[in-house]
Amino acid sequence: MKHQHVAVVGAAETTEMGVIPNLTELQLHADAALNALADAGLTAADIDGIACAGVAPDVLASYLGVTPTWIDGTHIGGSSFILHVRHAMVAIQAGHCKTVIITHGESGRSAVGAAGFPEFFAGRLGGEFEVPYGGNIPPTMFTIPALRYLKEFDLTIEDLAQVAVAQRKWAALNPRATFKDPITIDDVLNSKMIAYPFTLLMCCLRTDGGGALILTSADRAKDFSQPPVYILGTGESCEGPMISQMEDYTTSRAFRVAGEIAFAEAGIERDDVDHVMIYDAFAHVPLYGLEDLGFCKPGEAAGFIRDGHTSLGGKLPTNTNGGGLSYMHSGMYGMYAMQESVRQIRGLAPAQVPGAKISVALGIGGMFSVSGTIIFGNELP
Amino acid sequence: MSKNFSERLLPRPSPESQHFWDGTKEGELRLQRCGDCGKSYFPPRPFCPFCSSRNVLVYPASGQATLYSYVINHLPTPGFDGPHAVAVVTLEEGPRMMTNIVDCEQTPDTLVLDMPLEVTFERQNDDITLPLFKPAS
Numbered sequence A: 001m002k003h004q005h006v007a008v009v010g011a012a013e014t015t016e017m018g019v020i021p022n023l024t025e026l027q028l029h030a031d032a033a034l035n036a037l038a039d040a041g042l043t044a045a046d047i048d049g050i051a052c053a054g055v056a057p058d059v060l061a062s063y064l065g066v067t068p069t070w071i072d073g074t075h076i077g078g079s080s081f082i083l084h085v086r087h088a089m090v091a092i093q094a095g096h097c098k099t100v101i102i103t104h105g106e107s108g109r110s111a112v113g114a115a116g117f118p119e120f121f122a123g124r125l126g127g128e129f130e131v132p133y134g135g136n137i138p139p140t141m142f143t144i145p146a147l148r149y150l151k152e153f154d155l156t157i158e159d160l161a162q163v164a165v166a167q168r169k170w171a172a173l174n175p176r177a178t179f180k181d182p183i184t185i186d187d188v189l190n191s192k193m194i195a196y197p198f199t200l201l202m203c204c205l206r207t208d209g210g211g212a213l214i215l216t217s218a219d220r221a222k223d224f225s226q227p228p229v230y231i232l233g234t235g236e237s238c239e240g241p242m243i244s245q246m247e248d249y250t251t252s253r254a255f256r257v258a259g260e261i262a263f264a265e266a267g268i269e270r271d272d273v274d275h276v277m278i279y280d281a282f283a284h285v286p287l288y289g290l291e292d293l294g295f296c297k298p299g300e301a302a303g304f305i306r307d308g309h310t311s312l313g314g315k316l317p318t319n320t321n322g323g324g325l326s327y328m329h330s331g332m333y334g335m336y337a338m339q340e341s342v343r344q345i346r347g348l349a350p351a352q353v354p355g356a357k358i359s360v361a362l363g364i365g366g367m368f369s370v371s372g373t374i375i376f377g378n379e380l381p
Numbered sequence B: 001m002s003k004n005f006s007e008r009l010l011p012r013p014s015p016e017s018q019h020f021w022d023g024t025k026e027g028e029l030r031l032q033r034c035g036d037c038g039k040s041y042f043p044p045r046p047f048c049p050f051c052s053s054r055n056v057l058v059y060p061a062s063g064q065a066t067l068y069s070y071v072i073n074h075l076p077t078p079g080f081d082g083p084h085a086v087a088v089v090t091l092e093e094g095p096r097m098m099t100n101i102v103d104c105e106q107t108p109d110t111l112v113l114d115m116p117l118e119v120t121f122e123r124q125n126d127d128i129t130l131p132l133f134k135p136a137s
């Protein structure tokens, strides 16, 4: 059975981005929500579905003044919001609600009224079998597969460093990016060592911020002031939170599964894609993302980036906001990846890809643990 | 017992994992194996993650392993003095586990992927002994 499509009709980030010491985490959600409502020309009274992570959805609903008939508090880390979009799409198709708001807000740097990180990133078993050895924070967990990846594909640390260089070039075009100054591979390699082979400039920022999306059915979407951004395909999967138990350090099963079903649902080929966002908590992740989504063969993503294909004028502009490495990263970055996809499809991005019609956003929860993929487009299939 | 930043964060055994920590205290690295499909697995649980069978047994692993991947952590970490490898090893029996590599320099030149390793046990207190790995003799 073919369901009616769903579209994004409101999208916005928090008014400020970066360091926001005067707002609590709850208010960052609300600030983004109010901006997205204004973008859509709605108020909270028009919303009947709500989803968020970090703050509980009932907390946010009462704070905003929303009376929902559909609630999703799926909280699987950084790609929670990508999964929310997928779940909301089905809820709208099923008639459980008509207009959904999905919010993210995180006081990742200033820690004002912040939920903070869990005691153990990888759950109780991670606390027992990883934390005692120093696998207790993302820089010493997410990063572990990289040396195996480099060895298997005969790559070097310079291949990791150039990912950060390429993204900084995009950030230079984004007035809201935290870091805009150009950097070289040597700058990256000579920055402070965090966890070899990862230096500081290969690791994401910690900032404050938020974002919100408003979704409704495609037939209602036509009546909004913003051009609809249609959801063409979606996927989600998980592998597991313990990095030591990831089955293959050269490829993410969660990425592959979530990506494959999203492309199948959209009914498009990789060549049809104009723009990509890949969650980049650390510099190796875009390499996995480009390969596991099928844009590059295994081991070829570094060369693809080196040859300029993900940069300005390239055939697959990637992480055009500057990414988690240079734009912002509040802790759960998935919302910002989707915001940039929506801006690109609306034609309003600071570093606009000319004529972008289809954009793919790949999100991660945990360290290669959960994945969500959304394919956005400016036309119905 | 109060914790301070200089102490390593130690595991808190559960009913499902107590056999593992009893084993390390006795100088034994214990894995589990399925009585139906025959596969070994880790971390501990009282059923097989490959075929859902509850017919599983605990057995001593050989302690032989190879270095799968690692980072050398330069950030201050409780219980560690200076840069140290946070490593994942592949046990001879198949499962992988996180550990630290000891009795060798913590440098990329010394820590070579696929190098053979063997388990060594480091007592932390009366309850916990950690399985660490060193270059195979």
Ligand SMILES: [Zn+2]
Pocket: B034, B035, B036, B037, B038, B039, B048, B049, B050, B051, B052, B053
């Ligand atoms: Zn079995």
